[in-house]
Amino acid sequence: MTPLHVVLLLLALVGLLVAISFNRLVRLRNKVTEAWQDVDVQLQRRHDLIPRLAETVKGYAAHENPVFEQLARLRSEAEQARGAAALSVPEAALAAALQRAIALAEGYPTLRASDNFVALQKEIRNTEDEIAASRYIYNDNVRIFNTRIQTFPVSAYADVLGFEPAPYFQSDSSDRDLVAVADR
Amino acid sequence: MGLDPLTSSPLLKSSTATLVTVCTALGFFLGLMGLGGEGALLGGLGGAVFGFALDLFVSSRRARRDREQGVLDRWAAKRGLLYNASSPVFRDTPLLYAGDEQEGRYGFTGEIFGLRGTVYEHITRYKEEGSNGPGGSHCYLVLHLVFELPRIGFLHIHPRLAIVPGELEALANRVTGSREVNLESAGLSERCRIEVNESCDEFRARRLLTPRATAILLDLCESEVFARGLHIEAEVGKLVFATPGRIDSEHMERVDDFLAAVQPFVVWLEDFAARSTSKPEVRNGRRS
Numbered sequence: 137m138t139p140l141h142v143v144l145l146l147l148a149l150v151g152l153l154v155a156i157s158f159n160r161l162v163r164l165r166n167k168v169t170e171a172w173q174d175v176d177v178q179l180q181r182r183h184d185l186i187p188r189l190a191e192t193v194k195g196y197a198a199h200e201n202p203v204f205e206q207l208a209r210l211r212s213e214a215e216q217a218r219g220a221a222a223l224s225v226p227e228a229a230l231a232a233a234l235q236r237a238i239a240l241a242e243g244y245p246t247l248r249a250s251d252n253f254v255a256l257q258k259e260i261r262n263t264e265d266e267i268a269a270s271r272y273i274y275n276d277n278v279r280i281f282n283t284r285i286q287t288f289p290v291s292a293y294a295d296v297l298g299f300e301p302a303p304y305f306q307s308d309s310s311d312r313d314l315v316a317v318a319d320r
Numbered sequence: 321m322g323l324d325p326l327t328s329s330p331l332l333k334s335s336t337a338t339l340v341t342v343c344t345a346l347g348f349f350l351g352l353m354g355l356g357g358e359g360a361l362l363g364g365l366g367g368a369v370f371g372f373a374l375d376l377f378v379s380s381r382r383a384r385r386d387r388e389q390g391v392l393d394r395w396a397a398k399r400g401l402l403y404n405a406s407s408p409v410f411r412d413t414p415l416l417y418a419g420d421e422q423e424g425r426y427g428f429t430g431e432i433f434g435l436r437g438t439v440y441e442h443i444t445r446y447k448e449e450g451s452n453g454p455g456g457s458h459c460y461l462v463l464h465l466v467f468e469l470p471r472i473g474f475l476h477i478h479p480r481l482a483i484v485p486g487e488l489e490a491l492a493n494r495v496t497g498s499r500e501v502n503l504e505s506a507g508l509s510e511r512c513r514i515e516v517n518e519s520c521d522e523f524r525a526r527r528l529l530t531p532r533a534t535a536i537l538l539d540l541c542e543s544e545v546f547a548r549g550l551h552i553e554a555e556v557g558k559l560v561f562a563t564p565g566r567i568d569s570e571h572m573e574r575v576d577d578f579l580a581a582v583q584p585f586v587v588w589l590e591d592f593a594a595r596s597t598s599k600p601e602v603r604n605g606r607r608s
Contacts, residue, residue, distance in 0.1 A: 164506055167504060167505075167506040167509070168506075170504040171504040171505070171506075173504075174504050174531055178531065265532055266530060266531050266532055268535075269530070269531035269532040269534065269535035270531040272531075272535050272538075273504055273505045273531055273534055273535060273538065274504075276505060276506070276507050276538065277504070277505065277506045277507070280506045280507060280510075281506070
């Protein structure tokens with residue numbers, strides 16, 4: 137075997153390893169995207185529940201309308217944001233406002249006894265649990281993907297091949313951020 | 321644990337005096353036969369010493385066994401279970417009927433998480449092909465529950481074998497009548513292979529394996545209890561959790577940790593079963 141053959145063999149081996157690594161990164165990136173789709177679906181479920189909550193409460197506590205108007209505004213802001221990084225703050229503010237609205241509604245005994253409200257509460261609770269789980273899975277996928285592209289030797293060519301770190305979806309922001317968003 | 325031949329023999333169960341007397345007499349007789357008059361005395365003395373030593377050994381073994389029995393009985397009683405040293409052995413799922421022979425030990429039976437079940441040590445033995453060699457064995461800590469998973473024929477979760485290419489796994493699926501469920505979690509996909517029966521469509525599988533269920537499974541995979549592998553098999557009328565390991569009477573907290581780790585997923589499956597049986601599925605405007 138001549139030195140040229142050895143060099144060609146080594147190059148072929150390196151090329152094969154890079155190809156295998158590339159495929160793995162593509163699969164990981166797709167997993168991150170899939171996990172984000174799950175989060176998005178659950179966030180959409182939360183958004184859809186807000187008008188139903190407002191409608192259910194309206195008949196019992198009409199003077200609490202400002203609370204639900206604020207909720208509607210936060211929902212609108214959250215729906216306009218795109219991507220994990222942009223959504224973290226508005227969704228956290230929306231989640232906090234939703235919990236406050238439910239706590240407020242629970243102060244009305246007749247509403248608390250209503251079957252519609254009880255069913256809605258259960259649905260909201262299930263949705264919040266699913267959002268928490270989806271976020272956990274998404275962030276875990278992001279951690280695995282980011283670690284893979286930032287460690288050697290993949291870090292040497294990940295950038296060249298177009299792989300960038302994915303953003304985490306934070307569960308909450310500082311109180312200052314939440315207050316600033318909610319009070320606008 | 322089973323029967324200990326050393327402590328269950330009628331001779332060895334007798335008192336110290338009887339044992340020493342018998343050994344002395346035996347030693348005396350053997351000495352007399354072998355060496356004559358002087359030998360008889362030496363033989364008797366040797367027999368007495370041997371008798372004392374044997375009694376000491378058997379007593380300590382018996383005390384250890386009784387101590388172990390006490391620990392296991394107390395552990396079982398505290399949890400409302402019944403302890404059975406020679407446990408019933410189950411052979412009703414692929415993991416449990418694998419191998420050439422199966423044995424059960426340290427069985428605890430009763431109500432677990434509201435279901436009838438047994439937690440025990442399951443031993444699978446393999447014989448060597450074409451030889452009379454000893455072969456090998458695998459030991460599992462197993463929780464076997466009586467449980468019906470509605471609308472899904474079976475659910476199998478096993479550690480993924482990194483050395484087996486995906487194409488071979490797909491081929492194996494065709495043979496076993498199963499299909500793999502690909503969830504969004506990269507961590508779970510790397511560690512585990514999740515299969516359902518071929519006739520179970522994606523909608524039904526996803527109704528069971530929601531993000532919450534996926535997060536629970538991910539926690540299970542990453543827990544120390546299942547560091548050596550997570551096996552879950554849900555089939556008609558049974559639900560099995562298993563991990564390589566043994567039951568050790570001096571480390572029963574491991575069994576506690578095992579039960580605590582699987583509880584969230586059992587609760588999830590019970591909730592899924594309750595939801596599935598309370599209302600029919602509605603898809604595309606049709607009930608099924």
